[in-house]
Amino acid sequence: MALELRTFTIRDGAAEDDEARAAAFLRSIEVVRIDTAYGDGAWRILVHYEDPRRKEERAQIESAIMDAVNAWRVAEAHRRGVDREAVLSQTMVAEIARYAPTTETELSVIAGALGADTGNYGAEIVRVVRRTMEALTDDGA
Numbered sequence: 001m002a003l004e005l006r007t008f009t010i011r012d013g014a015a016e017d018d019e020a021r022a023a024a025f026l027r028s029i030e031v032v033r034i035d036t037a038y039g040d041g042a043w044r045i046l047v048h049y050e051d052p053r054r055k056e057e058r059a060q061i062e063s064a065i066m067d068a069v070n071a072w073r074v075a076e077a078h079r080r081g082v083d084r085e086a087v088l089s090q091t092m093v094a095e096i097a098r099y100a101p102t103t104e105t106e107l108s109v110i111a112g113a114l115g116a117d118t119g120n121y122g123a124e125i126v127r128v129v130r131r132t133m134e135a136l137t138d139d140g141a
Contacts, residue, residue: 003032003048010043022047030055061136066097068132069125076121088125092116102130 008022022045029049037044070084070093077084092114101107104122111118118125 004051004054006047006049008045008047010045012041061100061133062097064136065100065129065132066093068128069093069096072124072128076124088118088121089114089116092118096125096129100129100133101126102133 006025008018008025010018010022026047029047029051031047031049033048035046035048069088073084073088073093077087080087092111095110095114096107099106099110101110104126107118107122107126111122
């Protein structure tokens with residue numbers, strides 16, 4: 001999960017205005033964590049948050065990649081006459097969708113973390129992810 005950060009200063013002499021500005025922002029995002037500190041006549045607030053619009057966009061991208069990789073996996077399993085799990089585990093499909101690797105090196109890091117091997121299919125998986133990302137970008141233009 002990629003968090004975003006924003007800082008606010010609530011000055012002793014202008015607390016009402018500063019608090020209103022911070023409150024308006026807080027209503028527009030999903031707060032994950034807030035850190036505060038006081039010094040030099042003001043509160044400093046560090047907000048760790050997710051923007052709901054970006055969260056939805058990430059979910060749509062993940063879903064599109066998962067659909068594309070699953071379609072490739074089913075076709076490859078059919079071509080080889082094996083179960084789709086023998087080609088690529090569902091856990092690996094989910095991680096590919098989550099991280100969207102566009103190079104075989106990125107894919108190998110993901111696979112390595114799961115103790116999986118994508119050596120036989122690495123180039124094709126990366127190609128599927130790239131095509132999906134390109135299609136999403138082209139559709140939005």
